[in-house]
Amino acid sequence: MPSMAAPDSKPIKFTHQYSSESELNTVDICLPRSPSRDNGKRYWVVFIHGGAWLDPDTDSSSFAVTQDHLLAGRHRDLIEGYASINYRLSPFPSHPTNPSHPADPARNAKHPDHITDVLRAVLYLQETYHFGDRYILAGHSAGATLSFQLAMKRYWGQQYEPTYALELNVVPPIAIAGLAGIYDLHALVRNHADKPEYHDFIAGAFGPPAEWDKASPSHGAYASSWKEGQLAVIAHSAGDTLLEEEQAQIQLDTLRKSGWSEGRALHDLELHGDHDEMWKGSEAARAIDFTIQQLVSR
Structure with a gap:
C-alpha cells in the first residue's frame, strides 16, 4: 500500500482489489492527507x-468529477478519505460495444x-482505516439502492435466511445520501410497463418478481x-427523464413510517438535471456537501 500523504501535500490516489471474485472487485481510494484517528472530527x-x-x-470512475469538487470544496478539511466502489455486474449480452460473456465472473x-x-x-476500508460508522455512504441510482441495502442488513438477518453476506462485520454509516435512487423495484417496473428494458434489468439483477420486495x-x-444512522x-431531480420522483417519495415515506424522525434527521433534497447529469457535473458534490453540512450542524 502507498505511504500516507503528509498534511497539505497532493492527494494520494490508488486502486485496491478487495476481493479475488473478479476483476471488478476493486475500490478507488483517495487520501487527501494523513488519516486521522480523531473520532467525530472527520469523515x-x-x-x-x-x-x-x-x-x-x-x-x-463516475465519482471522479464529484471527488474533484469535494477536494476543492468548503468542507474539504472535514473529509479524511474518499472511496469509490466497483462491484460485479449482472449480464448484459446485448451491450453494443462490450457485451457480457457467460464465463466472465x-x-x-x-x-x-x-x-x-x-x-x-x-x-x-473499515479494517484498514478504522473509521467505524464515521462515513457518508453516497450512491447514485442503483448505487443508492445498494447504499440503503447495506443499512438493511440487520433487518434481512431478522426476516430472511442469512444469504446476504450478513456475517460480514460491517458497521453501517452515520449518514446516507441517495441520489436518484431506485427504492421500490415493483413500482419502478409498473411505472415503466411500456418499456420492457426496465423489467429486464430488474429481473436480470434480482430474479423473478417474488424476490423484488425482499430486496x-x-x-x-x-x-x-x-x-448508527x-x-x-x-x-432527486424533477428533470430526471429515466426515474420518476415517486421513488424518492416512497423512500421518504418508508423512513418516516419506520420511526426515523425520532432523534434522526431526514432531508428531501431537490437536485437539477437529467439522471446521469447528477454525477457528471457538480450536483452529486452538492448533495454530499449538503449531507456533511447537516452532520456538522447537528
Missing part, C-alpha cells in the same frame, strides 16, 4: 456507482452478489436495523 465519503446493475460503461452477478461486494469493500429498500425497517438525504 470518509464512500461512493457506489449506478448503471442499472449491468452497465459496464458506468463504474467507479465479473459480468454474471445476481442479487445478493452486488451488495455482497459492497459489504466486502466497506469492510476492507427493495422501501421494505426496510431502518429505525431498528440502522441504529443519524442522517438520511434523499436527493
Whole structure:
C-alpha cells in the first residue's frame, strides 16, 4: 500500500482489489492527507456507482468529477478519505460495444452478489482505516439502492435466511445520501410497463418478481436495523427523464413510517438535471456537501 500523504501535500490516489471474485472487485481510494484517528472530527465519503446493475460503461470512475469538487470544496478539511466502489455486474449480452460473456465472473452477478461486494469493500476500508460508522455512504441510482441495502442488513438477518453476506462485520454509516435512487423495484417496473428494458434489468439483477420486495429498500425497517444512522438525504431531480420522483417519495415515506424522525434527521433534497447529469457535473458534490453540512450542524 502507498505511504500516507503528509498534511497539505497532493492527494494520494490508488486502486485496491478487495476481493479475488473478479476483476471488478476493486475500490478507488483517495487520501487527501494523513488519516486521522480523531473520532467525530472527520469523515470518509464512500461512493457506489449506478448503471442499472449491468452497465459496464458506468463504474467507479463516475465519482471522479464529484471527488474533484469535494477536494476543492468548503468542507474539504472535514473529509479524511474518499472511496469509490466497483462491484460485479449482472449480464448484459446485448451491450453494443462490450457485451457480457457467460464465463466472465465479473459480468454474471445476481442479487445478493452486488451488495455482497459492497459489504466486502466497506469492510476492507473499515479494517484498514478504522473509521467505524464515521462515513457518508453516497450512491447514485442503483448505487443508492445498494447504499440503503447495506443499512438493511440487520433487518434481512431478522426476516430472511442469512444469504446476504450478513456475517460480514460491517458497521453501517452515520449518514446516507441517495441520489436518484431506485427504492421500490415493483413500482419502478409498473411505472415503466411500456418499456420492457426496465423489467429486464430488474429481473436480470434480482430474479423473478417474488424476490423484488425482499430486496427493495422501501421494505426496510431502518429505525431498528440502522441504529448508527443519524442522517438520511434523499436527493432527486424533477428533470430526471429515466426515474420518476415517486421513488424518492416512497423512500421518504418508508423512513418516516419506520420511526426515523425520532432523534434522526431526514432531508428531501431537490437536485437539477437529467439522471446521469447528477454525477457528471457538480450536483452529486452538492448533495454530499449538503449531507456533511447537516452532520456538522447537528
